[in-house]
Amino acid sequence: MMHLSLRTLRMSIARLAALLVLLFCVTPLAAEPLTYPLHSNGADPEAYVVELLRQALAKSGGDYQLRPSHRPMAQSRAEQSLEQNDGSVQLMWTMTTKAREESLLPIRIPIYKGLIGWRVPLVRREDKDWLAKVHSAADLKPLRIGQRADWPDTRILRSNGLQVITSQSYDSLFRMLDAGRFDLFPREVVVAWDEQAQAAKQGLNLEVDEHIVIHYPSAFYFFTSRARADLAGHIERGLEAMIADGSFDALFQQYHGATIKRAGLERRQVIELENPDQPPQTPHQRQELWFRPSTAR
Numbered sequence: 001m002m003h004l005s006l007r008t009l010r011m012s013i014a015r016l017a018a019l020l021v022l023l024f025c026v027t028p029l030a031a032e033p034l035t036y037p038l039h040s041n042g043a044d045p046e047a048y049v050v051e052l053l054r055q056a057l058a059k060s061g062g063d064y065q066l067r068p069s070h071r072p073m074a075q076s077r078a079e080q081s082l083e084q085n086d087g088s089v090q091l092m093w094t095m096t097t098k099a100r101e102e103s104l105l106p107i108r109i110p111i112y113k114g115l116i117g118w119r120v121p122l123v124r125r126e127d128k129d130w131l132a133k134v135h136s137a138a139d140l141k142p143l144r145i146g147q148r149a150d151w152p153d154t155r156i157l158r159s160n161g162l163q164v165i166t167s168q169s170y171d172s173l174f175r176m177l178d179a180g181r182f183d184l185f186p187r188e189v190v191v192a193w194d195e196q197a198q199a200a201k202q203g204l205n206l207e208v209d210e211h212i213v214i215h216y217p218s219a220f221y222f223f224t225s226r227a228r229a230d231l232a233g234h235i236e237r238g239l240e241a242m243i244a245d246g247s248f249d250a251l252f253q254q255y256h257g258a259t260i261k262r263a264g265l266e267r268r269q270v271i272e273l274e275n276p277d278q279p280p281q282t283p284h285q286r287q288e289l290w291f292r293p294s295t296a297r
Helices: 004-024 046-060 075-084 098-103 154-157 169-180 190-201 230-244 247-263
Strands: 031-039 065-071 091-095 104-108 118-124 144-147 163-167 185-188 206-208 212-216 220-224 269-271
Touching: 004 091, 004 169, 031 046, 031 091, 046 163, 046 206, 046 230, 046 247, 065 169, 075 098, 091 154, 098 269, 104 230, 118 169, 118 190, 144 154, 144 169, 144 185, 154 163, 154 185, 163 169, 163 206, 185 190, 190 206, 190 247, 220 230
Parallel strands: 031 065, 144 163, 212 269
Antiparallel strands: 091 220, 104 220, 118 185, 118 206, 118 212
8 A cells, every 4th residue: 555655646746747847838937127218307208109119019029018217317327328238227219329329229210200300499488489580590590509418419409500508407408498598499399398388387488489490300219238139129020010000100190190280390480400410321211200291391
């Protein structure tokens, strides 16, 4: 009896071991945490970008858990983190430059279809008609333009001969404009009215100009560390799938269609600037990737 019991026990242990191996094989691995830099306080179009990223990863089969960094992170700090691949963040989204494409790995599909390069100025309420007489970049040269020091736009504006006043703080730029430290603060169409509303809550008397739109060729990309070609590949495949099935355009219109209509870009005087920092690999030949007002002046 003892011999039979021992044999039975051994068989039971073997079955249990086989069952555990089977369970281990079919139990899904935990999703990889994917941390992106939290924008500084204020209006920000993160909801659109995060949803775009979520859908792209779902279509590419990537299993990631998206989460923001614990604290707001400046672009320069996020870029340094990715370049060093230190694990603080695994990706960021920002305007491309030649230097960024050398140090980081770009996914060359413009998140905002180039709309990020169409800028409507915030101005003080008492100056809301100042820009009615502006018809060219030369007309902007006497005016002082506010920008954050580490934004690529600062170099673009200065390279076009414009006066730029900088700050290290995003939030302080709105107070500086209200105080007359500079004359206009060009903002992306996708955030201008949200930022104006946030400024009003702080008692700042700012308005979105209705006369001009400043345009320079630019692209906002997802970037990863050069050590994470796997992640970049997942994002790129997902975005291409979204472009092919129309879900990219549908999401873009869902989040930005009303704002584009409100901006009335086709009625504004377009002030064209050059962007000497645009990489030559920018895919301008792919017309489906870009937005442009059909009747912009």
